[in-house]
Amino acid sequence: MRDATTHRATEEHAVKQFIKRMLARREASLVILLLVILVPITIRSPQFLSGTNINRIANDMSILAIVAIGEFFVILSNGIDLSVGSIIAFTGMASGMLNEAYPQVPVFLILLLGIGLGAIMGTVNGMLVAYGKIPPIITTLGTMSVYRGLTFVLSGGTWVTAHEMTTNYIGFPRQTFLGISALIWMALIVIGVTYYFSRFSRSGREIYAIGGNATAAKFVGVNEKRIRLMVFVISGTLFGFAGSLWTARYASAVNEMATGFEMQAVAACVLGGVNFAGGAGAIPGVVLGALFLGVLNNALPVVYLSTFYQTLVQGMVVLLALVINTVVDDRKTRKLLEQRRGR
Amino acid sequence: MSDKQDLVAKTRLLDESGWRNRLIELFTKWEVLLGIIFILMVIYFSNLTPYFLDSFNLMNASFQFSERAIMALPMIFIIMCGDIDISIASIIALCAYAVGTASAAGVGTPGLLVIGLAVGAAAGLVNGLLITGFNMPAIAVTLATQSIYRGIAQAALEERALTSYPQGFGFFGQEFIPGTYIPFMLVLYLALAVIMGFVLHKTAYGRRLYAIGSSPEAARFTGIKVKQIRVMNYTLMGLFAGIAGILLTSRILSARSNIALNWDLEVITLVVLGGVSINGGKGTIYGVVVASFLVGYLKFGMGLLRFSGTIMTIVIGTLLIIAVLLPRLLDTYKNNRKLKKQQLEAALNSAKA
Numbered sequence: 001m002r003d004a005t006t007h008r009a010t011e012e013h014a015v016k017q018f019i020k021r022m023l024a025r026r027e028a029s030l031v032i033l034l035l036v037i038l039v040p041i042t043i044r045s046p047q048f049l050s051g052t053n054i055n056r057i058a059n060d061m062s063i064l065a066i067v068a069i070g071e072f073f074v075i076l077s078n079g080i081d082l083s084v085g086s087i088i089a090f091t092g093m094a095s096g097m098l099n100e101a102y103p104q105v106p107v108f109l110i111l112l113l114g115i116g117l118g119a120i121m122g123t124v125n126g127m128l129v130a131y132g133k134i135p136p137i138i139t140t141l142g143t144m145s146v147y148r149g150l151t152f153v154l155s156g157g158t159w160v161t162a163h164e165m166t167t168n169y170i171g172f173p174r175q176t177f178l179g180i181s182a183l184i185w186m187a188l189i190v191i192g193v194t195y196y197f198s199r200f201s202r203s204g205r206e207i208y209a210i211g212g213n214a215t216a217a218k219f220v221g222v223n224e225k226r227i228r229l230m231v232f233v234i235s236g237t238l239f240g241f242a243g244s245l246w247t248a249r250y251a252s253a254v255n256e257m258a259t260g261f262e263m264q265a266v267a268a269c270v271l272g273g274v275n276f277a278g279g280a281g282a283i284p285g286v287v288l289g290a291l292f293l294g295v296l297n298n299a300l301p302v303v304y305l306s307t308f309y310q311t312l313v314q315g316m317v318v319l320l321a322l323v324i325n326t327v328v329d330d331r332k333t334r335k336l337l338e339q340r341r342g343r
Numbered sequence: 344m345s346d347k348q349d350l351v352a353k354t355r356l357l358d359e360s361g362w363r364n365r366l367i368e369l370f371t372k373w374e375v376l377l378g379i380i381f382i383l384m385v386i387y388f389s390n391l392t393p394y395f396l397d398s399f400n401l402m403n404a405s406f407q408f409s410e411r412a413i414m415a416l417p418m419i420f421i422i423m424c425g426d427i428d429i430s431i432a433s434i435i436a437l438c439a440y441a442v443g444t445a446s447a448a449g450v451g452t453p454g455l456l457v458i459g460l461a462v463g464a465a466a467g468l469v470n471g472l473l474i475t476g477f478n479m480p481a482i483a484v485t486l487a488t489q490s491i492y493r494g495i496a497q498a499a500l501e502e503r504a505l506t507s508y509p510q511g512f513g514f515f516g517q518e519f520i521p522g523t524y525i526p527f528m529l530v531l532y533l534a535l536a537v538i539m540g541f542v543l544h545k546t547a548y549g550r551r552l553y554a555i556g557s558s559p560e561a562a563r564f565t566g567i568k569v570k571q572i573r574v575m576n577y578t579l580m581g582l583f584a585g586i587a588g589i590l591l592t593s594r595i596l597s598a599r600s601n602i603a604l605n606w607d608l609e610v611i612t613l614v615v616l617g618g619v620s621i622n623g624g625k626g627t628i629y630g631v632v633v634a635s636f637l638v639g640y641l642k643f644g645m646g647l648l649r650f651s652g653t654i655m656t657i658v659i660g661t662l663l664i665i666a667v668l669l670p671r672l673l674d675t676y677k678n679n680r681k682l683k684k685q686q687l688e689a690a691l692n693s694a695k696a
Contacts, residue, residue: 080482082608134667135621137427137482141608145660152653260605266486276480308501308600312494319473319487326477 029324030271030288037299045302053298055181059173061294062187063242063249065287067261068268069194070238072286073231075269076198077211078278079136081235083125084265086147088258091117091243093151095169096160096253103166110169111244118240119233121147126232130225136232144262152255162251173249183249190238195283207231212279267314268293271321275329292317367680371673373618373666374630381637388644395644402524406516406594408639409528410587411606415613415631416539417580421481422614423543423552424573425559425623426474430485431584432606433492434466438588440496443505443598452512459589460582466492467581471574489607497600505598516594528590535583540628548572556623612659613638616666638662 042049067084074081091114098110121143128139162170173183180188198204209217210227218224247253272289274281296317300310369375389396414431421428441462442455450458466488473484518527543549554562555569563569592598617634619626638659645655 128664128668132664132668133671134664138615138621138663138667141612141615142660142663144608145656145663149653149657149660152651153657157651157653263486263490266483267490270483270486276483306498306501309494309498311490312498315487315490315492315494319484319491322479322483322487323477326479330478 027273027282027284027288029328030273030285030292033321034288034292034295037295041299041302048299048302057291057294057298058184059181059249060298061290062183063245064264064268064293065187065290066190066238066242066245067265068272068286068290069190069283070235070242071262071265072269072272072274072281072283073194073198073207073234074136075266075274075276076278076281077207077228077231078214079129079228079231080140080266081125081232082137082140082262083121083144083147084235084239084262085258085260086144086151087118087121087236087239088243088246088261089151089255090121090147090154091240092247092257093155093160093253093255095244096165096247097155099166099169099247100160100164107169107172107248111241114240114242114244115237116240118243119237121240122232122234122236123229125236126229129232130228148255155253155255157255159255160247160253165247165251169248170251173245183245186241186245190241191283191287194234198283203227203230208279210278264293267318270318270325273321273325275325371677373670373673374627374633376669377616377618377630377633377637381633381640384637384641384644388640388647392644392647394647399524400643401640402519402526402529404640404643405526405529405532407643408635409526409532410590410594410603411610411613412632412635412639413532413535413590414580414583414587414606414610415617415635416535416628417576417583418610418614419539419543419617419619419626419628419631420552420576421580422611422619422621423623423626424555424576426481426573426576427611427621428467428470428485428577428580429482429607429611430466430470430489430492431580431587431610432603433489433496434463434581434584435588435591435603435606436496436600437466437492438462438585439592439598439602440500440505440600442589442592443508444499446508446512447505452509455509455512456589459592460585463585463588464578464582467584468574468578470581471577474577475570475573493600500598500600503599506596508593508596513593513596516590516592528594531586531590535586536628536632540632543628552576553624556620556625558624612663616663618666618670621667 038049047053067088071081071084094117095110095114098105098113125136125139125143128134128143129136132139173181175182177185198207206217206222206227207230209220209222210224214224243258246258250257268289269281269286270276270289271292272281272285272287274286293314296313297310300307300313305313370379385396394400418428418431438459442459445458446455470485470488473479473488474481515527515531519525520527520530543552551562551567551572554565554567555572559569588603591603613634614626614631615621616638617626617631619631641658642655645658
């Protein structure tokens with residue numbers, strides 16, 4: 001009898017522990033937050049969760065997810081990349097101009113051009129950070145201006161409009177495969193590859209190590225310069241890819257495109273629980289963060305808030321997420337300390 | 344024998360009062376290098392266009408950069424402590440909105456000044472309290488408040504502009520000191536630079552900033568109230584953003600929600616270009632003042648020569664990277680010299696023995 005009660009007690013305890021552990025995960029709290037927003041919105045306007053609207057939100061967040069993942073790797077290594085918008089603008093402009101000048105070039109080559117150019121620009125960032133030893137924030141603040149300026153130089157101040165591009169290219173993001181648009185497929189591929197890379201590859205784990213404690217990582221033989229260069233090459237590549245997709249999706253390439261997009265990318269990371277001190281965070285969180293921003297932007301008109309409120313609401317949500325992250329982190333650390341003291 | 348001669352020749356390196364060493368010491372200072380770049384720039388532009396070295400033009404051009412230069416002053420304090428603030432452009436938008444709304448409601452010029460400064464300081468205080476209270480990273484917090492502050496102005500103003508201001512409000516941003524053609528804004532900037540320079544270089548507060556920047560932990564252990572000082576810095580930053588907001592509103596007599604977009608990054612560029620280390624603990628007010636004039640007149644000169652804004656953007660971005668790369672190379676050079684000196688000293692000592 002007594003045995004049974006204790007057994008049940010421990011079982012209950014185990015279940016509680018499990019729930020606690022799940023709830024302690026960033027992804028869980030984000031999902032809950034997402035539900036908190038979704039429930040009243042769906043009650044107010046049931047078509048919010050209709051197939052077409054979900055598809056629209058997913059399309060809207062795909063580019064942001066790709067870009068936020070790029071930003072994630074840099075923040076993970078304890079850096080920041082502010083040149084996001086400028087790399088997107090340059091690669092997007094180059095893609096649009098290539099399509100205008102040589103309409104016969106297939107779409108995948110245009111995407112490759114974006115990826116290649118992005119990788120080169122990311123490499124420049126990475127070289128300056130890893131070998132020039134310039135702090136990431138300064139490097140990318142500088143290259144942000146330089147790349148944006150180069151976009152103007154490349155385009156000569158003009159822009160590429162929808163009717164100057166081929167329907168093949170502009171239509172590409174909207175092509176569907178198994179009922180899902182190409183844009184979403186691209187995002188899914190990026191998410192899958194980067195998830196595997198960050199979780200199971202040696203280099204991916206080394207990024208965590210460098211971000212967590214660079215000195216310790218160096219002592220166990222991690223090549224710091226290589227990792228610092230690598231994160232910027234990854235981010236540049238993804239930004240370049242996003243740039244090519246951006247021009248196709250919005251059917252135009254202008255010099256000012258994606259201005260301020262670095263803030264969106266960083267916001268998605270903050271929402272996803274990525275730690276600015278480096279070394280903590282994961283791809284699923286970042287994707288949820290991007291999804292969250294996508295839902296938020298789509299939900300405003302439903303609750304009769306004009307789009308002019310978008311910036312304000314986004315800022316408050318990011319701040320709230322920050323506070324929650326910090327408080328949860330603090331509690332965890334304190335608990336760990338208490339446990340150690342107890343022993 | 345030749346070895347000994349060589350040694351004697353090299354002892355010049357040890358001679359601290361020698362003119363050669365003094366010169367090297369002087370010219371490896373970033374502030375001095377900036378000054379030289381500035382002079383070269385002035386010579387370059389005045390050779391190419393007669394309109395550059397015109398005192399009226401030079402004075403008039405200062406309208407374009409004084410607001411940003413003013414905000415660079417407290418930003419030195421913030422970066423000195425290893426912090427950052429990317430919400431200042433949004434604070435300007437918030438102040439402009441508050442001032443514009445109050446003015447439309449019939450508040451007079453003195454009231455508008457008080458409102459602008461108070462809103463700015465309050466916004467800065469909120470930044471500081473959030474960062475130190477929850478112990479959150481400054482860049483993430485000010486990223487959020489950047490959206491919030493501008494978001495308030497955006498939600499309230501939408502696409503409207505507030506354009507009614509009392510007679511005389513335009514003085515601060517448009518007028519000259521009576522009887523001269525020196526803009527009021529420029530005088531205000533220089534006066535604030537002197538005050539902030541005094542605080543940074545001559546007071547205990549300033550010394551504490553350097554201490555915090557070099558090692559926050561060590562500073563805390565020596566009894567410096569690190570958190571209070573950081574909150575104070577952010578409040579000052581907000582106050583100065585309020586000043587800049589008033590000046591800008593007064594200059595263009597219009598308040599829109601997209602006012603001063605991206606100025607935060609431009610201000611940080613000025614501070615870093617001025618030789619303040621982004622990791623904290625290093626830098627002077629002189630460097631930043633020179634950098635503000637350098638960037639301001641570079642833009643002015645390139646504008647006179649009809650360079651496009653694009654080229655300016657590229658030049659300033661490149662300058663920023665060089666500004667960080669070059670002092671690092673200079674440091675390596677200095678360290679090498681120091682090493683050589685030590686080796687020489689050791690060699691001399693053993694020779695004596």
